[in-house]
Amino acid sequence: MKEYDVIIIGGGPAGLASAISAKDEGKDILLIEREVRLGGILKQCIHDGFGLLRFNEKLSGPEYAEKYIDIFNEKKIKALTLTFVTEIVKEENGFTVSVVNRDGVTNLHTKTVILATGCRERTARQIFIHGTRPSGIFTAGTAQAFVNIYGQKPTKKCIILGSGDIGLIMARRLTLEGAEVKGVYEAKPTPSGLTRNVHQCLNDYNIPLHLSHTVTRVFGNSRLTAVEVSRVDENMAPIKGTEQIIECDALILSVGLIPENELAETLGAKLNERTKGPVCDNLYMTSVDGLFSCGNALHVNDLVDYVSENAAEAGKAAANYIKSERKLLEFSVGENLLYIVPQSIELESDLSAVTVYFRSSGDFNGKKFTIKVNGDTVFEKKYAFLRPPEMEKLVIDMNKFNLNMNSRIEFSII
Template identity: 45%
Template sequence: MNEIHRPLRPEYDVVVVGGGPAGMGAALGAREAGAERVLIIDREKEAGGILWQCIHAGFGLHYFKEELTGPEYAQRFLKQVEEAAIDVVTDAFVLDIDRELNVTLISSAEGIGMRTVAAGAVVLAMGARERTRGAIHIPGTRPAGVLTAGLAQKMVNIMGCLPGRRAVILGSGDIGLIMARRLTLEGVEVCGVYEIMPYANGLNRNIVQCLHDYDIPLTLSHTVIEIHGTHRVEKVTVAPVDENLRPIASQGRDIPCDTLLLAIGLIPETELARQLAIRIDRVTNGPVVSSTMETSMPGVFACGNVVHIHDLVDFVTEESLLAGRNAGTYAIKGQLSKDTIALVPGEGISYCVPHTISPDREHTIYLRVRRPQERCSIVLGDLYERRLRYAFPAEMIRLQIKPEHLQGFEGTRLPVELRVP
């Protein structure tokens, strides 16, 4: 169904690119800040994003304080979007954003076609793409039956068809684990989940409820080194890896299967940001953002998985409401106060978002550590210490920084480090 509340206006206060949880949160944030004309542009026939295919429970525990499924979480936000009189153009694709923030889109929705709308501020909320076979260079033939876990999820949960009969899953992130259970429930035989790292990447909750419950083996420090098959996958070769993650091919063994699911991570969808020559963080592969979620280009904000890959949609919502509020304020006032302190990821920290902060406000800082560590601290210079019983790369760490933590600090660079006593 092509839904739009009213004809597209020629001008908007805030234009949000992407109608998933990040885009919906940003649009609502912009309305909260007083922006009256807000537009969401979405690729699908309905906003909501990836949540529609995430039919499992576990969403909303932080934000709504109750456990929802993905579609339930999406619908709650869509309802708010509708009530806030936010325009939504679906079946649409943004072709270009120019430096004056004119947004050119094309839509197959009735009566739209190709349009350019002027924006007071833009929020990039395009989410992420799944890494594919090409990203990790799995050798072998190129038969049918090799697909990403998220695509398989869409096939099963939305399109109502099965990707195969006997599957091997590479990657133990939550999407891989969730799909191991999902395929099993639909009658597909899941031979096993293989993970190149010596530790699982998904939540223990998912290892127990998706793998143990169905006797699906998880094999760590292993990867797929070859795909076999002429027209359809016939088997894959898995092999252990050494401490440098190099496969030991001599110890490889073949597993007959007709499907290989890849759950090997997500990459922010940054084409538009790159077209605008927005600064990109080399670790997150997403835009560098200030504490207002503004990118290096004034008036262009970003939030959600396009900035960094989140574990929980609740935190996407939190970050997006902030981005939207600031985009709304920018559209009304023309500028925002600048940050003065750069956060510099140091020892043991792979990245932190935002990239800069200001001593006059409260901040939520999201970060990831490089390696698993028990009994440690995250420190911001000598200003702040947060003790942790554990830190895992797969679990995002969230710090609340208050102005009093930064009191008296006059530097411009603040190192963020993992400290082990």
């Protein structure tokens, strides 16, 4: 059986970045991608705005991916494409990864695995859309694949439910392709996507955004003919009597992303309730020794730049992984924080520059992100605005905190 130091599952931005950094550590690595080509979901994100943080320029998704694919190829990193991982089994000294592809069934052995499997979209059924089951109900990502990869028009007249970024971007994209987007409906009282996308994708195209509204029913036996939208109350429950029927041929959903964590789960990795991804330490190692996670498989990032960044760290950590007793100090999540990643730190690791990503649990102005160790404030940073859709990142020197296994370290927004 072929033996690797690192096997990376997923050839999107996270997989590519982690593969490159693992390779830089001089290790034997393999990347496995289920699609024909590398690049992941970036392949269909032909809008710009990628790479602002990382390359200081506005790139389209394919351009951003291409930058990494070029390096990946230059470094002659081995990749298996059109290859699907059917099973990962944890063993004494690593993992056996079973894959299928056109050549058959193969078992591969590796010391470490990086899960860079990205995320999937929540479906109409998961948000309890009721009524009939016609054609014309798409997740925004599927609609995007149809338009940008297949060159096919999924709708002539639609509404979009959910103001997540892909939904906003698809509102603009479909408009540019001649479809009528009758409105974007969002159950929450505030938009779910980035503010810049609300401006650039909706306002600039006069597409109305209806907050505190949801779709309560779909109609049509063959093709979708109409949807019913209703206003919702503060608990997001539809208010009787506010129903409105909108004629359209498609309902496009941008109602959230969920990390693809099935492989992590089958390996027994502990998941975080909030991120829906595995819990991890500052080295991006999950609760399973030797199993790493990064990018949107770990938690859904707003920007691909962050994905590449944490994936590169995960790649480096996986390449340098040596099995040893873990000394993990868990973080406490305090007030006003939706979540923080990582959820713990490895005390034996280099703590001079620990990257933390966090989201606030609500909209706040002028509050401070605060770290307390044993009740004493050791770090704070003031933010003019904090909003749940906008992820924040900090690099913190934790050596200064003099942490040990008995420390209590708490993060909050006050």
